[in-house]
Amino acid sequence: xxxxxxxxxxxxxxxxxxxxxxxxxxxxxxxxxxxxxxxxxxxxxxxxxxxxxxxxxxxxxxxxxxxxxxxxxxxxxxxxxxxxxxxxxxxxxxxxxxxxxxxxxxxxxxxxxxxxxxxxxxxxxxxxxxxxxxxxxxxxxxxxxxxxxxxxxxxxxxxxxxxxxxxxxxxxxxxxxxxxxxxxxxxxxxxxxxxxxxxxxxxxxxxxxxxxxxxxxxxxxxxxxxxxxxxxxxxxxxxxxxxxxxxxxxxxxxxxxxxxxx
Numbered sequence: 001x002x003x004x005x006x007x008x009x010x011x012x013x014x015x016x017x018x019x020x021x022x023x024x025x026x027x028x029x030x031x032x033x034x035x036x037x038x039x040x041x042x043x044x045x046x047x048x049x050x051x052x053x054x055x056x057x058x059x060x061x062x063x064x065x066x067x068x069x070x071x072x073x074x075x076x077x078x079x080x081x082x083x084x085x086x087x088x089x090x091x092x093x094x095x096x097x098x099x100x101x102x103x104x105x106x107x108x109x110x111x112x113x114x115x116x117x118x119x120x121x122x123x124x125x126x127x128x129x130x131x132x133x134x135x136x137x138x139x140x141x142x143x144x145x146x147x148x149x150x151x152x153x154x155x156x157x158x159x160x161x162x163x164x165x166x167x168x169x170x171x172x173x174x175x176x177x178x179x180x181x182x183x184x185x186x187x188x189x190x191x192x193x194x195x196x197x198x199x200x201x202x203x204x205x206x207x208x209x210x211x212x213x214x215x216x217x218x219x220x221x222x223x224x225x226x227x228x229x230x231x232x233x234x235x236x237x238x239x240x241x242x243x244x245x246x247x248x249x250x251x252x253x254x255x256x257x258x259x260x261x262x
Contacts, residue, residue, distance in 0.1 A: 029060055029061050029062060029063070030058065030059070030060050031058065031059050031061075031261055031262065032056070032057070032058045032059075032261070032262050033056060033057055033058070033059070033071075033259065033260070033261045033262070034055070034056040034259060034260055034262075035053075035054075035055045035056065035257055035258070035259030035260075036052065036053070036054055036055075036257065036258050036259070037052065037053045037055065037255055037256070037257040038050075038052060038053075038254075038255055038256045038257070039051065039052075039053065039224075039253060039255050040053035040055070040073055040074075040075065041224050041253075041255060043171060043191055043193055043205050044191070044203070044204075044205025044206070044207070044224055044225065044226035044228065044250055045079075045205075045226065045228065045237060045249045045250050046079065046247075046249035046250075046253075047073070047075040047076060047079045047087070047249075048074065048075060048076050048079070049076050049078070049079065049239070049241065049242075049247055049249070050247075050253065051076075053073050053074055053075075054073070054074055055071070055072065055073040055074075056071070056072060057069060057070050057071030057072055057089070058070060061095075065094050065095050065096045066092070066093070066094050067092065067093060067094070067095060067106075068091065068092035068093075069090075069091055069092075070088065070089065070090050070091075071088075071089040071091075072086065072087065072088050072089070073086075073087045074086060074087075075087045075112070076242070077115075077242070078239055078240055078241065078242055079239055079249065080120065080135070080161060080239075081112045081115045081135055082115055082116050082117075082119035082120060082135075083114050083115045083116045083119065084112045084113060084114040084115035084135065085114075086112065086113055086114070087110060087111075087112055088110075088111045088112070088113065089108060089109065089110050089111070090108075090109045090111065091106055091107060091108040091109065092106055092107060093105050093106015093107065093141075094106065100146055100147050101144070101145065101146055102143075102144070102145040102146075103142075103143070103144055103145075104141075104142070104143040104144075104145070104152075105140075105141065105142045105143070106140070106141055107138070107139070107140055107141075108138070108139045108140075108141060108154075109136065109137075109138050109139075110136055110137040110138075110139075110161070111134070111136050112134060112135040112136065113134065114134075115134050115135040116132075116133075116134075116135075117131040117132055117133055117134065117135045117162040118130065118131070118132040118133075120135075120162060120163070122164070123163050123164065123236075124163050124164045124165055124166060124197070124198050125198075125200075126165070126197050126198055127164040127165040127197065127198075129164035129165055130164060131159060131162045131163075131164055133162075135161060135162045136158065136161075136162065137156060137158055137159075137160060137161045137162070138156070138157045138158045139154045139155060139156050139157060139171075140154070140155050140157055141153065141154040141155070148176055148177055148178045148179075149174075149175070149176045150173075150174070150175045150176070151172075151173070151174050152172075152173040152174075152175070153170065153171070153172055153173075154170065154171040154172075154173070155168070155169075155170055156168060156169040156170070156196070160195060160196070163195070163198065163201070165196070165197050165198075166195055166196045166197060166198055166201075167196060168196040169193070169194065169195045169196045170193075170194045170196075171191060171192070171193050171194070172191065172192050172194075173189065173190075173191040174189070174190050174191070175187070175188070175189040176188050176189070183212055183213035183214065184210070184211070184212055184213075185210070185211040185212075185213075186208075186209070186210050186211075187207075187208070187209050187210075187211065187222070188207060188208045188209070189205075189206065189207040189208075190204065190205070190206050190207075191204065191205050191206075192204045192205075193205070198236075200229070200235070200236060201236040201237075203226055203227055203228035203229070203237070203250070204226065204227050205224070205225070205226040205227075205228075205250075206224070206225050206226070207222050207223065207224050207225075208222065208223050209221060209222025209223065209255075210222075216260060217258060217259070217260050218257075218258070218259050218260065218261075219257070219258050220255075220256065220257040220258070220259070221254060221255070221256050221257075222254070222255050222257075223252065223253075223254055224252065224253055224254075224255055225250075225251075225252040225253075226250035226251075227250075228249075228250035230248040230249075230250055230251070232246040232248075233246065237249055237250050
C-alpha cells in the first residue's frame with residue numbers, strides 16, 4: 001500500500017509522497033521537490049523492503065487555490081507491484097485558508113507502469129474476484145487544518161491497489177508539524193487504514209519525527225511503526241523477498257531523509 005499526502009520533505013509526513021508544495025504556500029506557482037530516504041513507508045508499510053528510495057515531483061498552485069501535480073518513487077515489485085518498480089502519482093484539488101483554519105479537497109491517482117494485477121491472484125480471501133491489468137488506485141481526499149494540526153480522510157474510489165472487492169477503503173490521518181525555531185521542527189502522525197470487506201488487512205500506523213532546515217535542505221529522522229499483522233505466510237503484510245524468505249514491512253524502523261524544494 002502506498003503514500004500519504006504530506007511529505008517529510010516539508011516536515012509533515014516522511015512516509016509518503018508529497019503534495020508538499022501544494023500543501024504550503026510558495027512564491028512561485030510552479031515548484032519541484034526531490035528527496036532521498038532510507039526506506040519508503042506508505043501508511044507505515046515499506047514499499048522498498050527497507051532499502052533506499054529516490055523520490056521527486058512538481059506542483060502547480062494557482063492563486064485561486066486550485067493546484068495540480070505529479071510525484072514519483074521507486075518501489076519493490078514484491079511489495080504488491082508485480083512486474084513494476086515505479087510509482088507515479090497524479091493529483092489535483094483545491095486548498096484555501098481562513099485565518100488559522102484551512103481546507104483541502106482533491107483527487108489522487110496512483111499508477112504503477114509495467115505491473116500486472118493478475119499476478120496478485122486472489123489477494124482478498126473474501127472475494128472470488130481476480131483483477132487484471134495495471135495496478136492502480138484512485139482516491140478522493142478531504143482535509144481540515146488548524147494551525148499546525150491536520151485531520152485528513154481518504155476514500156478509495158476503485159479497488160484498493162487492485163485488491164479485489166475493496167472499493168470504499170478508508171484512511172483517516174491525524175498529523176501535526178510544529179516549528180520550534182532555529183530551523184528545527186517536530187512532527188507526529190497517527191493513521192488508520194480500514195480495508196473494505198477485508199478486515200484482516202486493516203491496521204494503524206504511527207510516526208514521530210524531527211526535521212532540520214540546513215541552508216534550504218531539509219534533513220529528517222522519524223520513528224515509524226504499525227500494528228499490522230505479519231504472521232507469515234498467512235497475513236497480508238508478510239512480503240516475500242526477491243531472493244526468497246519473508247519480510248515484515250510494517251515493523252518499527254527509523255527512516256532518515258534529505259530533501260529540497262526548488
